[in-house]
Amino acid sequence: MKRSRRVSPTQAVLFMMTLISVVGLALIFFFVIREGYPIFSKVGLGKFLLGREWLPTRGLFGALPLILTSLMLVVGSVLVATPLGVGLAIYMVEYSPRPVRRFLKTIVELLAGIPSVIFGFFGITVFIPLTRHYFGSSGFGLIPAIVVLAIMILPTITAVSGDAIRAVPRENRLIVQALGGTRWQTVRRGVLPSAFRGIITGTILAEGRAIGETMAVLMVLGNAPMMPKALNQPAAAMPSQIALDMAYATGDHRVALFALGAVLLVFAAVLIFAARRVGRQRR
Amino acid sequence: MTSVMRKIVDRMMFALFIFIAAVVTAFLVYFIFYIVSRGYTAFSWTFLSTAPHGIKMEGGVLPMIVSSVYLTLLTLLIAVPLGVGGGIYLAEYAGKGRIVESIRFAIDLLSSVPSIVFGLFGLVLFVQVMGLKYSMLAGALTLTLMVLPIILKISEESFRAVPDAYREASLALGATKEQTIFRVVLPTAIAGILTGAILAAGRAFGETAAVLYTAGMAPLAPVSPLEGGRTLSVHLYLLATTGHLEEAYRVAVVLLVIILLFNLASNWIMNRYRRKFVSEAI
Amino acid sequence: MKTTTLLEVSKVNIHYGTNCVLEDIDFIAPAHTITAIIGPSGCGKSTLLRSFNRTNELITKTRRTGDILLEGREINDYDPLDLRARVGMIFQKPAVLPTTIYENVAVGPRLYGTRKKSELDEIVEESLTGASLWKELKDRLHKRAEQLSGGQKQRLAIARTLALKPEIILFDEATASLDPISTQKIEDLMHRLKETTTIIIATHNMKQAARASDNTLFLMAEEGEPSRVVEFGPTELIFTNPKVEKTELYITGRFG
Ligand SMILES: Nc1ncnc2c1ncn2[C@@H]1O[C@H](COP(=O)(O)OP(=O)(O)OP(=O)(O)O)[C@@H](O)[C@H]1O
Ligand SMILES: [Mg+2]
Numbered sequence: 010m011k012r013s014r015r016v017s018p019t020q021a022v023l024f025m026m027t028l029i030s031v032v033g034l035a036l037i038f039f040f041v042i043r044e045g046y047p048i049f050s051k052v053g054l055g056k057f058l059l060g061r062e063w064l065p066t067r068g069l070f071g072a073l074p075l076i077l078t079s080l081m082l083v084v085g086s087v088l089v090a091t092p093l094g095v096g097l098a099i100y101m102v103e104y105s106p107r108p109v110r111r112f113l114k115t116i117v118e119l120l121a122g123i124p125s126v127i128f129g130f131f132g133i134t135v136f137i138p139l140t141r142h143y144f145g146s147s148g149f150g151l152i153p154a155i156v157v158l159a160i161m162i163l164p165t166i167t168a169v170s171g172d173a174i175r176a177v178p179r180e181n182r183l184i185v186q187a188l189g190g191t192r193w194q195t196v197r198r199g200v201l202p203s204a205f206r207g208i209i210t211g212t213i214l215a216e217g218r219a220i221g222e223t224m225a226v227l228m229v230l231g232n233a234p235m236m237p238k239a240l241n242q243p244a245a246a247m248p249s250q251i252a253l254d255m256a257y258a259t260g261d262h263r264v265a266l267f268a269l270g271a272v273l274l275v276f277a278a279v280l281i282f283a284a285r286r287v288g289r290q291r292r
Numbered sequence: 293m294t295s296v297m298r299k300i301v302d303r304m305m306f307a308l309f310i311f312i313a314a315v316v317t318a319f320l321v322y323f324i325f326y327i328v329s330r331g332y333t334a335f336s337w338t339f340l341s342t343a344p345h346g347i348k349m350e351g352g353v354l355p356m357i358v359s360s361v362y363l364t365l366l367t368l369l370i371a372v373p374l375g376v377g378g379g380i381y382l383a384e385y386a387g388k389g390r391i392v393e394s395i396r397f398a399i400d401l402l403s404s405v406p407s408i409v410f411g412l413f414g415l416v417l418f419v420q421v422m423g424l425k426y427s428m429l430a431g432a433l434t435l436t437l438m439v440l441p442i443i444l445k446i447s448e449e450s451f452r453a454v455p456d457a458y459r460e461a462s463l464a465l466g467a468t469k470e471q472t473i474f475r476v477v478l479p480t481a482i483a484g485i486l487t488g489a490i491l492a493a494g495r496a497f498g499e500t501a502a503v504l505y506t507a508g509m510a511p512l513a514p515v516s517p518l519e520g521g522r523t524l525s526v527h528l529y530l531l532a533t534t535g536h537l538e539e540a541y542r543v544a545v546v547l548l549v550i551i552l553l554f555n556l557a558s559n560w561i562m563n564r565y566r567r568k569f570v571s572e573a574i
Numbered sequence: 575m576k577t578t579t580l581l582e583v584s585k586v587n588i589h590y591g592t593n594c595v596l597e598d599i600d601f602i603a604p605a606h607t608i609t610a611i612i613g614p615s616g617c618g619k620s621t622l623l624r625s626f627n628r629t630n631e632l633i634t635k636t637r638r639t640g641d642i643l644l645e646g647r648e649i650n651d652y653d654p655l656d657l658r659a660r661v662g663m664i665f666q667k668p669a670v671l672p673t674t675i676y677e678n679v680a681v682g683p684r685l686y687g688t689r690k691k692s693e694l695d696e697i698v699e700e701s702l703t704g705a706s707l708w709k710e711l712k713d714r715l716h717k718r719a720e721q722l723s724g725g726q727k728q729r730l731a732i733a734r735t736l737a738l739k740p741e742i743i744l745f746d747e748a749t750a751s752l753d754p755i756s757t758q759k760i761e762d763l764m765h766r767l768k769e770t771t772t773i774i775i776a777t778h779n780m781k782q783a784a785r786a787s788d789n790t791l792f793l794m795a796e797e798g799e800p801s802r803v804v805e806f807g808p809t810e811l812i813f814t815n816p817k818v819e820k821t822e823l824y825i826t827g828r829f830g
Binding site: 017019020022023024026027028029030031033034036037040041044093096097099100101104105109112113115116117118119120122123124125126127129130131133134135160163191192193194196214217220221222223224228248251252255266267270273274277278280281285 | 298299301302305306308309310312313317320323326327373374377378380381382394395397398400401402404405406408409410411412415416417440441444469470491494497498499501504505528529532533537540547548551552554559
């Protein structure tokens with residue numbers, strides 16, 4: 010009787026391998042917070058999060074400009090990418106013939122696989138001049154960053170909402186079709202209400218990607234850590250500022266960068282939490 | 293009249309959807325064409341087989357290719373066994389208890405950690421505390437944590453996709469659970485595992501932020517895992533942000549082509565085995 | 575005012591892929607009558623009903639030959655969307671949209687551009703009353719429809735169809751999941767609807783067919799063959815004095 014409950018050595022080893030993820034996650038939280046914590050006790054958590062000036066060389070560590078910029082990037086890119094991403098998903102599932110669908114699937118997968126540094130480079134050479142041309146200024150700033158981010162998160166939105174749309178039972182479509190609904194009305198009234206949660210989950214996951222995206226944003230944002238004033242002005246976001254400053258930061262500055270990392274971690278964790286909650290509440 | 297209206301709206305929405313699909317497709321085509329048309333001179337033996345020199349970083353990218361390949365292989369070497377092992381556990385042993393639920397949650401969280409935070413973490417733990425300095429090993433350990441969730445999820449999925457009949461047949465022949473898993477289930481799921489590994493390789497190969505402060509930026513080809521190096525992606529970043537655009541195009545082409553090859557490979561395997569794991573991994 | 579709508583079915587064959595399930599079906603449904611289609615499970619009742627408003631083709635690859643005439647005109651010559659608005663259908667499986675009770679009824683009028691709240695309110699009340707749901711649900715109109723019981727869902731589906739005031743209504747086993755009281759209500763409703771519509775029902779319930787319908791169409795297949803019309807005629811005759819022996823055996827429950 011006892012023998013059947015005993016864990017075999019193989020099972021124990023496999024369990025340990027699974028635990029690596031948990032241990033790794035714990036270590037990440039531990040080290041990032043440990044390295045960043047001193048700034049909270051020195052400057053104060055409130056002053057760090059709400060301070061409006063980020064001038065590390067003068068000992069001013071107000072992260073609000075960086076946090077705000079990051080949030081603006083997230084909101085902006087999701088606003089741009091959601092209609093496109095969901096539209097593409099609807100087209101793929103509800104409209105496109107099989108070969109077209111497979112082709113588009115490949116396109117979306119390719120897009121998802123392109124490294125962010127190449128997007129950043131493309132941003133520098135294509136979107137920056139365009140922004141400069143149409144919006145004046147240097148071209149660096151929130152506009153090209155939002156465009157690049159929108160392209161980068163589109164595959165996430167398309168993949169997740171496509172799965173949700175595919176999962177809608179055929180009966181729901183049939184209800185609307187039997188009333189004489191057009192194809193679009195069938196999608197609008199028979200499909201989207203059921204797929205809504207899945208689509209929201211997709212956008213939340215996309216927000217997670219957008220808030221953490223570093224290189225592409227770093228390369229087109231202009232990296233001016235000031236309160237964002239206009240969409241065509243340079244700004245700085247949390248991840249990009251970390252990546253940029255880490256090259257030379259020492260002392261409190263370095264500590265503050267880790268603190269930013271901790272804030273980013275919290276944002277990412279909250280988003281995953283939200284995505285799981287929304288995704289799970291299915292009737 | 294409204295009955296005409298709704299048909300017009302239907303037409304317009306249809307046109308809109310086609311337009312969206314066309315725009316996304318056109319963008320990707322333009323994107324690839326734009327970069328390749330400006331950097332195609334990368335397809336030259338000298339560029340691929342020599343080191344860069346001089347202030348303008350002219351010359352080749354051999355050390356960067358070596359660094360990128362080195363780093364990716366080292367990452368896979370560590371991450372694939374761990375991820376597949378974890379995938380086996382989750383698919384074949386784990387129940388539905390709270391512990392397993394929290395493990396799954398931790399894996400989700402890990403997959404959401406921003407890459408620059410991986411970089412910060414790797415810098416503290418691997419580079420400094422463990423004293424690995426900027427090195428291939430420090431970079432690979434950092435990337436391992438980053439790609440682990442992908443491999444875990446995809447291999448778990450592919451284990452679950454193996455029909456129970458296989459397991460039952462093997463057990464009925466007197467094989468133990470372990471023998472069944474390693475001799476029957478694992479070989480059957482190999483396509484999925486391979487797909488996961490390739491996807492992970494693509495991520496690792498293209499990653500910049502997590503590598504910058506763990507594998508370093510030294511433009512030299514590493515030999516031992518304790519030496520640092522500059523990957524292609526880091527090289528592209530440095531060239532692009534210092535205005536060396538001509539060289540940057542060429543590096544981007546190399547990077548892009550290799551990533552496309554990864555993609556084609558995983559697509560090919562997936563099509564061959566008619567599985568559909570990718571939507572989970574994106 | 576009585577309409578002249580009339581459904582005429584002649585020499586209809588229906589195939590799924592290469593598999594012929596219905597062959598040489600002939601019957602007519604005069605305006606303002608109730609026609610019951612009876613026959614053993616799998617004989618093609620649902621298939622036939624669905625072909626009348628062309629929803630069959632939405633489900634699988636299917637092929638129909640022969641004529642189905644609505645007001646003397648082949649239904650394939652109508653715009654399928656308009657046809658479906660005129661020929662409403664209640665499906666065998668009760669299904670609701672994942673939204674409120676109110677919206678489940680209002681969805682039809684909304685498709686055709688009715689926006690005004692007062693108008694929609696009126697239609698919803700009328701349709702729910704018609705499906706004898708109004709009293710039960712009038713205080714829960716804005717609750718979610720998924721919470722309803724199976725029988726309520728089915729009546730909600732009827733209300734949804736009524737909201738478009740179709741000329742023909744196809745009921746596919748619409749009362750199969752209802753209790754006797756609601757079934758009675760639906761049958762009363764069918765009687766009232768005869769004033770304005772033509773009704774075709776598919777049913778397993780012989781008593782219902784006998785009680786509620788004016789004409790009965792009995793379909794059945796020989797082993798391994800497509801279904802054919804065994805007998806078609808006034809319900810009274812079919813149930814009291816069938817011409818074919820098979821019909822008598824079937825309706826008295828002795829085989830099939
Ligand atoms: N989508 C489909 N594809 C292929 N064959 C089908 C399809 N739907 C129904 N059939 C076949 O067509 C025949 C008639 O089916 P149908 O559902 O119309 O029968 P029915 O008389 O409504 O049965 P029941 O009384 O059980 O509802 C059956 O043999 C069935 O297997
Ligand atoms: Mg049926």
